[in-house]
């Protein structure tokens with residue numbers, strides 16, 4: 001089984017293990033970088049792609065479904081590109097208790113970055129952010145000031161810390 005990240009007809013297909021690694025490194029770098037509510041939301045949303053909680057091979061997504069804030073789309077997009085760049089610079093990888101396989105991971109990071117570069121405000125699903133927030137439980141980290149994992153500094157999702165869980 002595997003997971004796919006898609007944008008229109010373009011897809012990244014990853015093994016389940018590689019998916020966990022991709023989310024781990026993006027959550028680590030994004031948690032370090034995120035300052036605004038928009039930015040923290042984007043990283044928490046990625047952290048919810050937690051196969052240990054929602055099922056192996058079930059966390060594929062379309063980049064248009066991410067909780068982009070249309071009113072600040074370009075800032076959101078630049079933040080996500082920067083998050084990938086920090087991951088490519090191995091930011092906070094020392095916090096992982098394993099060494100990512102760079103031969104597998106780097107092409108996926110590069111492709112993810114290229115997809116985000118191609119994303120436009122027009123193709124984003126404009127109700128994705130609102131629907132996601134509406135569906136959140138009142139105790140969800142995304143509504144409770146964005147707690148972090150004490151061990152990893154990672155923003156928590158409703159499933160806890162993606163890195164601890166992986």
Ligand SMILES: [Zn+2]
Pocket residue numbers: 149150151152153154161162163164165
């Ligand atoms: Zn943790």
